[in-house]
Amino acid sequence: MGSRRSFRSRAIVLDRTVLGEHDLILTLLDESGEQRRAVAKGVRKGKSRIAARCDYFCESDFLIYQGKNLDVISDAASIDAHHGISVSPEKIAAAAALCEIALLTSFEESSDTFLHPILSRALTAVEQASDQAHLDLAVAAYAFKVLAHSGWRPELGGCASCGDGNVLFFSVAAGGLVCASCAQTTPDSEPLAPSQVAWLRSCLRLTFDELLAAPIDPDTALFLLGAAHAWAATQLSARLKAFEFALSL
Ligand SMILES: [Zn+2]
Incomplete structure (x- = not known):
């Protein structure tokens, strides 16, 4: 109860795997060099405000909550979307x-x-x-x-x-x-x-x-x-x- 830890991860999106109808599992390369997987909920519905920060090759500052099985992204700010x-x-x-x-x-x-x-x-x-x-x-x-x-x-x-x-x-x-x-x-x-x-x-x-x-x-x-x-x-x-x-x- 209320004990789930959250942490920030400045990371690059390496890969995306479809999860259900609306969600994606992102594989991230964290600034520490660790690979990390986290769910981005709702990003396939087209309504999520963080969808653009979860795109391939994006470098973002993710706020992640530790889930029971999978970590969940709750917020993301763009660092470098590598638009070029x-x-x-x-x-x-x-x-x-x-x-x-x-x-x-x-x-x-x-x-x-x-x-x-x-x-x-x-x-x-x-x-x-x-x-x-x-x-x-x-x-x-x-x-x-x-x-x-x-x-x-x-x-x-x-x-x-x-x-x-x-x-x-x-x-x-x-x-x-x-x-x-x-x-x-x-x-x-x-x-x-x-x-x-x-x-x-x-x-x-x-x-x-x-x-x-x-x-x-x-x-x-x-x-x-x-x-x-x-x-x-x-x-x-x-x-x-x-x-x-x-x-x-
Ligand atoms: Zn030789």
């Missing part, structure tokens, strides 16, 4: 690919303060991207950065198998860049141009500001997106449908 994403299907696809990775790299009752700021920045990068190449680059860089942080850092210095400095191939199975000799015994190794090697390193090393300002051609950006997809799908052992769709555009 909805201007094109390509940007929506890119943002969906980001949230798909965020869903698989964050967990309930497990905080990690790296996760929320980088997703927020990547969503803004999707809004800011001036062309398809920079959109692809932003998604690839986010995937590589988050996976590297989560313990799946590709070896991009010397050969992942023998340490040789002359790396000309990329292999997910070997764990990163490989030399010509090791590539012969690594079935999935893909030959790379020196510029592709440099760009793989840039995905991890450069900030989103630097990446958005860097000139990149569409083929190189698509290569990076493909490499990031292969890396993420393998390390996370998951079918990444939203990422696949972004890759198909």
Whole structure:
């Protein structure tokens, strides 16, 4: 009786699941990096004043009541709705690919303060991207950065198998860049141009500001997106449908 706790959560909407006729279950990435599920009641009726703050990719300040089974959102204030994403299907696809990775790299009752700021920045990068190449680059860089942080850092210095400095191939199975000799015994190794090697390193090393300002051609950006997809799908052992769709555009 009156003992239900309420708390605030500044969070990004990663996913929405239909619950009954009127409600949605939101999967949120909290500022602490925790993944959290909460019911948004009445938001599918079109009358709820918080419906707009519960949309995909929205960053909102939620007031949440602890329920018996599921927590319930009682209020929400907008922090950043990332309106610039909805201007094109390509940007929506890119943002969906980001949230798909965020869903698989964050967990309930497990905080990690790296996760929320980088997703927020990547969503803004999707809004800011001036062309398809920079959109692809932003998604690839986010995937590589988050996976590297989560313990799946590709070896991009010397050969992942023998340490040789002359790396000309990329292999997910070997764990990163490989030399010509090791590539012969690594079935999935893909030959790379020196510029592709440099760009793989840039995905991890450069900030989103630097990446958005860097000139990149569409083929190189698509290569990076493909490499990031292969890396993420393998390390996370998951079918990444939203990422696949972004890759198909
Ligand atoms: Zn080698």
